Amino acid sequence: MNHFFTWNGHSNFKIQSDDKTIIIDPFFEGNPKAPVSWNSITEADVVLVTHDHGDHVGQAAEICCATGATLVCIFDFVESMIAQGVSANKIIGMNIGGTIEVAGIKIKMVQAMHSSTEGAPAGYILTYEDDFCVYFAGDTGLFSSMEIFGKMNDIDVAVLPTGGWFTMDSKDAAYACKLLGCRYAIPMHWGTFSILEQNTSNFVAETAKTAPECKVIEIALGEETEIKA
Secondary structure, three states, X not given: XXXXXXXXXXXXXXXXXXXXXXEEOOOOOOOOOOOOOHHHOOOOOEEEOOOOOHHHHOOHHHHHHHHOXXXXXXXXXXXXXXXXXXXXXXXXXXXXXXXXXXXXXXXXXXXXXXXXXXXXXXXXXXEOOOOOEEEEOOOOXXXXXXXXXXXXXXXXXXXXXXXXXXXXXXXXXXXXXXXXXXXXXXXXXXXXXOOXXXXXXHHHHHHHHHOOOOEEOOOOOOOEEEOOO
């Protein structure tokens, strides 16, 4: 399979793998870094929401309604998404530690150290049919169980917040790469607002020191980037 990542600013990603499209934390409206609007997403199989903060839920409901995508989120947030217009039969509510399969992709929900109003914040480990494995951390601080994620999964790509203030900063994210044993790391949740780190130079430098076996991939806004297993 071919796997292409597109970053739409903040924690908003599209992962295109052959004919399968995953959208994650689709924060478009109000996102000063988003290079396109939400209605540029015309096809999607799955929309993942990590937690209920507005800069992560974004336009998940609109995209699901427009594309027919299945929404995956923490169980406690399901009713809120139904209230936003998503059909109940197009939502999968799950919880930490659970694994489901949608469009041939195994989706495991894992913990994140953050806050939320409804349910708990989460990350996701995605395993494709070709065993390509992506860890999407969501908003989180550094925590030791990341090492377990790395031992139980052969992680190709870790998508990690590096902006600080609300999440890990670059130094902590670099140590996360060491714990995870990932081959590649994509920084996110930086530069969107003035209180966050404004570039990735610290993360690149810290990762080179702390996890030199991990290659940092800096994706330009709106640019489709292929990552191979």
